[in-house]
Amino acid sequence: MERRVRVYEVGPRDGLQNEATPISTADKLRYADLLAAAGLREIEVTSFVSPRAVPQLADADELLAGLPRRPGVRYPVLVPNARGLERAAAAGADALAVFTAASSAFTRRNIAMTVDESLAAFAPILGRAGRLGWWRRGYVSTAFGCPYTGRVDPRSAVDVARRLLEIGAEEVCFGDTIGVAVPDQVSELTAIAVDAGIPLDRIAYHFHDTRGTALANVAAGLAGGVRCFDASSGGTGGCPYAPGAAGNLATEDLVYFLDASGWQHGVSLDGVLTAARFVAGVLGRPLATKVGQAGGWDPASGAATGRS
Ligand code: HMG
Ligand code: MG
Numbered sequence: 001m002e003r004r005v006r007v008y009e010v011g012p013r014d015g016l017q018n019e020a021t022p023i024s025t026a027d028k029l030r031y032a033d034l035l036a037a038a039g040l041r042e043i044e045v046t047s048f049v050s051p052r053a054v055p056q057l058a059d060a061d062e063l064l065a066g067l068p069r070r071p072g073v074r075y076p077v078l079v080p081n082a083r084g085l086e087r088a089a090a091a092g093a094d095a096l097a098v099f100t101a102a103s104s105a106f107t108r109r110n111i112a113m114t115v116d117e118s119l120a121a122f123a124p125i126l127g128r129a130g131r132l133g134w135w136r137r138g139y140v141s142t143a144f145g146c147p148y149t150g151r152v153d154p155r156s157a158v159d160v161a162r163r164l165l166e167i168g169a170e171e172v173c174f175g176d177t178i179g180v181a182v183p184d185q186v187s188e189l190t191a192i193a194v195d196a197g198i199p200l201d202r203i204a205y206h207f208h209d210t211r212g213t214a215l216a217n218v219a220a221g222l223a224g225g226v227r228c229f230d231a232s233s234g235g236t237g238g239c240p241y242a243p244g245a246a247g248n249l250a251t252e253d254l255v256y257f258l259d260a261s262g263w264q265h266g267v268s269l270d271g272v273l274t275a276a277r278f279v280a281g282v283l284g285r286p287l288a289t290k291v292g293q294a295g296g297w298d299p300a301s302g303a304a305t306g307r308s
Pocket of ligand 1: 014017047048049050051052053054078080081083084085087099110111112139140141142174175176177178206208238239240241
């Protein structure tokens with residue numbers, strides 16, 4: 001069986017959304033292009049949300065319209081409502097992600113709707129995006145734990161995922177928004193999703209590395225048959241409406257792990273490190289991820305690779 005995995009980059013969106021320092025559109029465009037140059041084929045570039053909710057991404061229209069699109073690269077954008085869909089369409093989008101959660105306490109703060117209300121609101125958006133021929137993802141945040149109500153029953157996360165697929169999402173992505181999951185819980189969630197009839201090739205995982213469990217969780221996801229994992233180059237990320245949400249799993253850490261484990265993904269570690277260093281420079285701080293600091297490793301010589 002082919003050992004192939006999709007690495008879905010969220011650095012320009014999740015990575016930057018919580019950053020207080022204003023970043024220029026030109027730097028964001030350069031960052032997205034460095035990621036594409038590194039071989040990433042799915043790059044979530046921005047969000048068409050309220051600029052009041054996420055000021056950092058207020059330039060979504062200009063950014064998407066000005067993006068140099070490389071052939072074969074998908075550039076999904078987050079869309080919370082019909083207004084977001086119109087803006088995304090006008091800027092030339094052809095892939096979107098809607099985002100709800102397993103807990104209404106979170107969705108109320110994040111998008112001012114309960115989970116049920118969000119699914120009702122997303123049905124026409126996914127329907128319209130489908131008619132436009134766009135690729136469509138649905139996020140299930142707080143799939144393992146909610147910052148407001150605590151432990152989440154995996155069956156309720158799977159139920160939301162099933163409903164997202166019913167209303168037109170092509171893929172569901174379970175988010176460990178505040179980074180509390182451990183591998184056994186990932187295995188359990190995957191098994192419950194499969195039992196509920198969700199095909200493995202329509203499942204993705206999005207781990208925040210808040211407590212250092214993200215790569216272990218990827219290993220559990222792979223063992224369960226999931227083949228798409230989100231990551232953010234430089235390990236940036238966090239949701240402004242999820243207190244305690246730290247960075248996403250770093251793309252460079254994920255790529256090192258996949259390479260050394262013999263998984264194919266088409267992403268160059270050196271290329272990701274270049275993008276990660278660029279974004280760290282823009283944010284004015286050192287690159288603090290594990291592989292960002294140590295570099296890769298050449299088993300033939302024993303030397304570290306890709307260090308600046
Ligand atoms: P609301 O206040 O209920 O909506 O917010 P509203 O319709 O009353 O609008 C409020 C204001 O926003 C109005 O402007 C609207 O015009 C404007 P005002 O009259 O006050 O000047 N507005 C918009 N402007 C531009 N584009 C739009 C838009 N919609 C309304 N699309 C709303 C509801 C959903 C809009 C808001 O709560 C929102 O934008 N939320 C987004 C929050 C967000 O982006 N969170 C982070 C992403 S989720 C995440 O990070 C988790 C994830 O990574 C997975 C994981 O880790 O688990 C995906
Ligand atoms: Mg996230």
